[in-house]
Each structure stands twice: as C-alpha cells, then as structure tokens.
Amino acid sequence: MERSSPFLLLATIFSALYCHASSIEHGGLPLPIHPIRPKSGSGGKLLEGISCNSWRLAVETNNLRNWKTVPAECGDYVGHYLLGQYYRQDSSYVTLEAAKYGESINRTGDGKDIWVFDIDETTLSNAPYYAAHGFGVQPYNETSFNAWVDTGKAPALPESLVLYNRLLSLGFKVVFLTGRGEMRREVTRKNLRAAGYRNWEKLLLRQPSDVHKPAVVFKSEQRAKLVKQGYRIQGNIGDQWSDILGTDIGSRTFKLPDPVYYVS
Amino acid sequence: MERSSPFLLLATIFSALYCHASSIEHGGLPLPIHPIRPKSGSGGKLLEGISCNSWRLAVETNNLRNWKTVPAECGDYVGHYLLGQYYRQDSSYVTLEAAKYGESINRTGDGKDIWVFDIDETTLSNAPYYAAHGFGVQPYNETSFNAWVDTGKAPALPESLVLYNRLLSLGFKVVFLTGRGEMRREVTRKNLRAAGYRNWEKLLLRQPSDVHKPAVVFKSEQRAKLVKQGYRIQGNIGDQWSDILGTDIGSRTFKLPDPVYYVS
Numbered sequence: 001m002e003r004s005s006p007f008l009l010l011a012t013i014f015s016a017l018y019c020h021a022s023s024i025e026h027g028g029l030p031l032p033i034h035p036i037r038p039k040s041g042s043g044g045k046l047l048e049g050i051s052c053n054s055w056r057l058a059v060e061t062n063n064l065r066n067w068k069t070v071p072a073e074c075g076d077y078v079g080h081y082l083l084g085q086y087y088r089q090d091s092s093y094v095t096l097e098a099a100k101y102g103e104s105i106n107r108t109g110d111g112k113d114i115w116v117f118d119i120d121e122t123t124l125s126n127a128p129y130y131a132a133h134g135f136g137v138q139p140y141n142e143t144s145f146n147a148w149v150d151t152g153k154a155p156a157l158p159e160s161l162v163l164y165n166r167l168l169s170l171g172f173k174v175v176f177l178t179g180r181g182e183m184r185r186e187v188t189r190k191n192l193r194a195a196g197y198r199n200w201e202k203l204l205l206r207q208p209s210d211v212h213k214p215a216v217v218f219k220s221e222q223r224a225k226l227v228k229q230g231y232r233i234q235g236n237i238g239d240q241w242s243d244i245l246g247t248d249i250g251s252r253t254f255k256l257p258d259p260v261y262y263v264s
Numbered sequence: 265m266e267r268s269s270p271f272l273l274l275a276t277i278f279s280a281l282y283c284h285a286s287s288i289e290h291g292g293l294p295l296p297i298h299p300i301r302p303k304s305g306s307g308g309k310l311l312e313g314i315s316c317n318s319w320r321l322a323v324e325t326n327n328l329r330n331w332k333t334v335p336a337e338c339g340d341y342v343g344h345y346l347l348g349q350y351y352r353q354d355s356s357y358v359t360l361e362a363a364k365y366g367e368s369i370n371r372t373g374d375g376k377d378i379w380v381f382d383i384d385e386t387t388l389s390n391a392p393y394y395a396a397h398g399f400g401v402q403p404y405n406e407t408s409f410n411a412w413v414d415t416g417k418a419p420a421l422p423e424s425l426v427l428y429n430r431l432l433s434l435g436f437k438v439v440f441l442t443g444r445g446e447m448r449r450e451v452t453r454k455n456l457r458a459a460g461y462r463n464w465e466k467l468l469l470r471q472p473s474d475v476h477k478p479a480v481v482f483k484s485e486q487r488a489k490l491v492k493q494g495y496r497i498q499g500n501i502g503d504q505w506s507d508i509l510g511t512d513i514g515s516r517t518f519k520l521p522d523p524v525y526y527v528s
Contacts, residue, residue, distance in 0.1 A: 053350065054357040060325050061519045063358050086317065093318040094327045255325045 052077040056259045062241045067262050070136035078259045079135040082127055088159065090257045095163040098237060098254045105234055105251070107171045114201060114231045115167050116223065116250060117160070118238035119178035119188065121258045124154035124195055136260035149180070152187045156195035160237070160256070164197060172234065173201035177222055177243075179215050179263065181206045202226075215263045220246035316341040320523045326505045331526050334400035342523045343399040346391055352423065354521045359427040362501060362518045369498055369515070371435045378465060378495045379431050380487065380514060381424070382502035383442035383452065385522045388418035388459055400524035413444070416451045420459035424501070424520070428461060436498065437465035441486055441507075443479050443527065445470045466490075479527045484510035 052074040058064040070078050081087050107113045117123050129148040130136060148154075164174060174197075180188055182205045189203060210218045219242065223233060227248050236243070236250035240263045244253035316338040322328040334342050345351050371377045381387050393412040394400060412418075428438060438461075444452055446469045453467060474482045483506065487497060491512050500507070500514035504527045508517035 051353045051357065054353045057321070057324060057354050057521070058357045058361060060321060061358075063361055063518055089315045089318045090321050093315065093322045094325075097322060097327055254327055257321070 056081070059259055059262070060255070060257055065262070066264055069139055070260065072137050074259075075135050075137035078137075079131070081259060082135060083131065087257060091157060091159040094237075094254050094256050095159040098163055098235060099166045101252055102167050102170050102172065102235060107234075108232075109171060111173060112231050113172050113234050114175050114226065115172045115235040116175050116177050116226075116233055116237070117164065118240065118243045119176055119180060119192075120154075121239035121260070122157065122237060122243070122256055123160050123164070123176065123197060124191060125157045126154055128153070128155070130260050140261065146184075149184060150187055152191040152194065154191055154195065156197070157256070161196050163237070167235070168199060173231075174199065175202045175204065175226065175231075176200055177204045177219055179206060179218065181211070182208070214242065215240065216242040216246045219243060220248060223248035223250070320345070323523055323526070324519070324521055329526070330528055333403055334524065336401055338523075339399050339401035342401075343395070345523060346399060347395065351521060355421060355423040358501075358518050358520050359423040362427055362499060363430045365516055366431050366434050366436065366499060371498075372496075373435060375437060376495050377436050377498050378439050378490065379436045379499040380439050380441050380490075380497055380501070381428065382504065382507045383440055383444065383456075384418075385503035385524070386421065386501060386507070386520055387424050387428070387440065387461060388455060389421045390418055392417070392419070394524050404525065410448075413448060413455075414451055416455040416458065418455055418459065420461070421520070425460050427501070431499070432463060437495075438463065439466045439468065439490065439495075440464055441468045441483055443470060443482065445475070446472070478506065479504065480506040480510045483507060484512060487512035487514070 052071075055064070055071060055074055056078075059067070102115070120126055126145075126148065129145065133141070133144065167174065176192070176197075178188070185203065185205055188205070192198075192200075192203075204222050206213075206218060210221075213221075223236075224247060226233060233248060233250035235252055235254065237254040237256065238244050239256040239258035241255065242263050244250075244255060316335075319328070319335060319338055320342075323331070366379070384390055390409075390412065393409065397405070397408065431438065440452075440456070440461075442452070449467065449469055452469070456462075456464070456467075468486050470477075470482060474485075477485075487500075488511060490497060497512060497514035499516055499518065501518040501520060502508050503520040503522035505519065506527050508514075508519060
C-alpha cells in the first residue's frame with residue numbers, strides 16, 4: 001500500500017480537477033478549477049521577484065540554465081500546469097508540428113530515416129511521481145526517483161504516443177535515447193511496451209563509462225554513432241535543451257515543455 | 265499629422281489599458297482590463313486548432329518556424345501581450361538573467377569583451393508600428409515598415425536599455441548587429457541615441473552583398489569577423505532564434521520574446 005500512495009494522490013488530484021471542471025465549459029474546453037495565474041513579486045524592473053509565467057517561459061526558451069529546483073512560489077503553479085490542460089495543449093502543439101514536418105520530408109524507405117525520442121517527460125511521463133514529490137520544488141532525490149522508475153508504471157505522454165504512431169506509419173524508425181542507465185534497460189523496455197510503444201530500432205541507455213558525462217555530451221556521442229552507422233536523423237524530440245543541442249542534432253528538433261527539472 | 269497617427273493610437277491604447285487597470289489591484293500588480301486568455305480550437309489531439317498560449321510558446325521555443333503571419337485568431341491576444349505587462353515581465357526576466365550572467369564572468373579589461381545586441385525588438389521596440397498594423401496578423405509590408413523605421417522614433421525596449429547600461433558599467437563593449445541595411449545607418453544611429461543608447465563599439469548593418477542572405481548566415485559571418493578581430497563574444501541577445509543560432513554565437517545567448525514576426 002505504501003508504494004501505491006502516489007497513485008492514489010494523483011487519482012484524487014485528477015478527479016478533483018476534471019470531475020469538477022467537466023461541469024464548467026468555456027469555448028468547448030473544460031476549465032480547470034484553479035486557473036493558472038502568474039504569481040508575481042515585481043514588475044518590469046531589474047529587481048528580484050518571481051512571475052511564474054515569466055519563469056516558465058525563461059526555462060522553456062533556455063534563458064534560465066542550471067537551475068536546481070522550481071522556485072517555491074511556483075510549486076502550485078507548476079502543479080496546476082502539469083496536471084491541467086495547458087501542458088497537454090502545449091505538448092500537442094509541438095507534436096502536431098513534428099507530425100507535419102515528418103509528413104513533409106521525403107523518406108527513402110531504406111530503413112535509415114530515424115526519429116530520436118528522449119524518454120522521461122518525452123515518451124513517458126513522470127507526472128505521478130512529481131505530483132507526490134512537490135512538482136520540482138523539492139531537490140532531486142535520486143533514490144526515490146529511481147524507485148519510481150523501477151515500478152515501470154510511468155504512463156505515456158499521450159501526445160508523444162500519437163506522434164510516435166504517426167511517425168511509424170510514415171515509415172520512420174524510432175530510436176530511444178535516454179539518460180537512464182543500462183541497468184534499467186529491462187524495466188524501461190517493459191514500461192515502454194506497457195505504455196503503448198512496441199517498436200523501436202534501438203534503445204540507447206548510459207553505459208557505466210557514460211555516467212559522469214553531461215547529457216548533452218552523452219547524447220551527442222550517441223547521435224554521432226547513429227550517423228556513422230548510416231542513419232539519417234530526420235527528427236529529434238525531447239523535453240530538455242540538452243536533448244536537442246550539441247552535435248548531430250538532426251534535421252529538425254522539437255522541444256516539449258518541462259517546467260519541473262533541468263538536465264545539463 | 266498623418267505620420268503621427270500610430271503614436272496617437274498607441275497612446276490611446278496605453279492609456280486605456282493602464283488608466284483603467286491602475287484602479288484594480290491584484291497581488292500588488294495592476295490587472296489589464298482584458299486578461300490574456302488562450303483562444304482554443306482543440307484539445308490535446310492532433311487536430312487543427314489554435315491555442316494562442318500554445319502557439320506563442322511554440323514560437324518562443326523555436327518549435328514553429330518560417331511562419332509568415334500571426335494567426336488571425338491570435339491578433340488580439342498578441343496585441344494585449346505586446347502592450348501589456350506580460351511582455352515587459354517576460355523581457356525583464358531575460359535581461360535580469362543576462363545581467364546576472366554578465367556580473368558572473370571575468371572581464372579582462374582589454375576592451376575585447378563584447379556583448380552583441382540585435383536591434384529591432386531587442387534594443388528598439390517597433391510596438392508603435394505593430395499597434396497600427398495588426399500586430400503581425402497582416403503580412404509584412406516592407407514599404408510601410410521602412411517608412412516607420414525612417415522616422416527614427418522607435419522607443420527603447422526598456423528592459424534592454426537597463427541591461428545595456430548595466431553591461432557598460434561592468435566594462436563590456438556593445439556591438440549592435442542588425443538586419444537593417446547600410447542605407448539606414450544614419451537614421452539607426454540617431455534613433456539609438458534618441459532612445460538612450462549612446463556608446464557602442466560597432467554598428468553592423470547589412471551591406472548590399474548581404475541582402476539575400478538569411479539572417480542566421482549574415483549574423484554568423486559578422487560574428488566570425490568579430491572573433492577574428494580578437495573580440496570575445498561573452499553574451500548575445502536577440503528576439504529571433506536567427507540572432508542566437510548559427511556559428512560563433514557567443515559564450516551565452518539570450519532570447520527575448522517576439523510573438524509578432526519570424527526572421528529566418
């Protein structure tokens with residue numbers, strides 16, 4: 001029962017949000033019970049102070065780097081965002097654009113046109129974990145996060161699953177490239193399959209020699225190997241800038257939202 | 265009188281927004297009379313439809329590229345954003361972070377530590393023009409935009425002026441690098457001075473041979489020349505991704521918001 005408590009909490013939060021919201025319609029969309037509002041400490045001057053909207057935009061545009069935790073004032077804001085409609089809409093806009101791009105390019109049919117997907121907060125969602133651990137306000141706890149990963153119960157990010165299926169149907173091969181360690185290959189494989197991802201060309205995880213490399217270095221090295229093997233990286237999607245910066249980034253990159261954590 | 269009409273319109277819009285808003289306080293900040301609301305056509309599926317919030321995030325994160333005009337449904341939204349508090353807050357967050365970064369790095373004092381500023385929508389604001397021309401919903405009109413530029417009356421983006429002054433006081437030299445043509449050097453010089461920018465190391469404009477180059481190519485070439493001349497590009501700030509992608513981008517880049525137009 002201990003282990004299921006994050007799920008119970010999440011179910012409670014979801015039902016509180018959606019059961020109430022579904023009775024209130026606005027422009028065809030359910031309204032969350034708590035609209036996301038900026039919490040602001042200052043206006044337009046160079047003063048300290050937090051506007052959570054501006055903080056999130058700065059995060060998503062890579063203006064803010066190497067941050068360790070979500071500002072405490074923005075915990076509720078991030079929670080409402082992550083569990084509400086805006087995260088889904090923002091993700092949908094990105095994956096729609098990615099699908100359009102995939103449709104627009106010539107595929108050769110030789111099996112070498114690939115699309116690189118990051119895993120956490122891209123292919124799979126750890127929202128259930130973060131809902132139970134302060135939405136990024138608490139410092140990263142490797143032990144408890146890994147315990148969650150090892151349950152293998154992360155749901156798909158629904159928009160990414162739609163994109164994944166569309167790309168497969170267009171003839172792309174998918175490569176999963178993740179900062180997770182090799183020791184988590186089996187649980188990751190099972191989790192991907194359980195979440196609806198059943199075909200991939202490669203599942204690339206960190207080897208022991210990669211452990212101390214920044215993600216941007218590790219992922220650039222792995223993409224270089226793919227290119228050397230004759231693959232054409234037509235698309236590359238991730239929630240972190242370290243997924244889509246560096247070298248051999250692919251013909252086009254897509255940045256999914258992630259206001260919960262930063263990986264360099 | 266014809267030429268001053270954009271200013272009159274802008275003054276009217278500003279006073280309508282702020283005079284009314286100043287009587288309503290919320291959390292210490294004035295509320296705009298029309299809060300920015302997402303206008304949405306679809307939920308989380310791969311369907312056509314516009315959420316203006318999601319559209320703007322996709323633009324600012326470089327997920328959406330080569331777009332020609334703001335979607336018609338988002339014209340009002342962009343207008344309220346650009347003339348309201350959120351554009352200022354978002355800009356402030358970026359320039360605050362840039363100033364912090366500037367303070368954190370060692371300056372050698374040899375006059376070679378430079379900061380590259382783009383001009384339009386970075387150093388100067390064309391909000392008065394766009395307020396009179398549909399906030400990006402209307403297709404770009406080179407003739408009328410250039411007529412506005414030639415008035416030399418663009419105000420400073422206030423947050424950038426604060427950053428500029430802070431960087432000068434820290435010992436950086438500033439280089440302005442703009443897609444404007446050489447024929448506009450004099451009006452640009454006067455406009456910069458009138459807006460409060462009085463010192464610069466270089467003002468780099470497009471030469472006739474640069475006219476057909478994409479901005480990202482032209483700007484990369486100019487930065488390469490700066491590096492060759494021994495300058496160290498410590499910072500680079502612009503409102504377009506083409507200002508801060510390419511080569512010799514600088515030790516760190518900063519992306520200011522611009523939901524009005526896209527330059528490749």
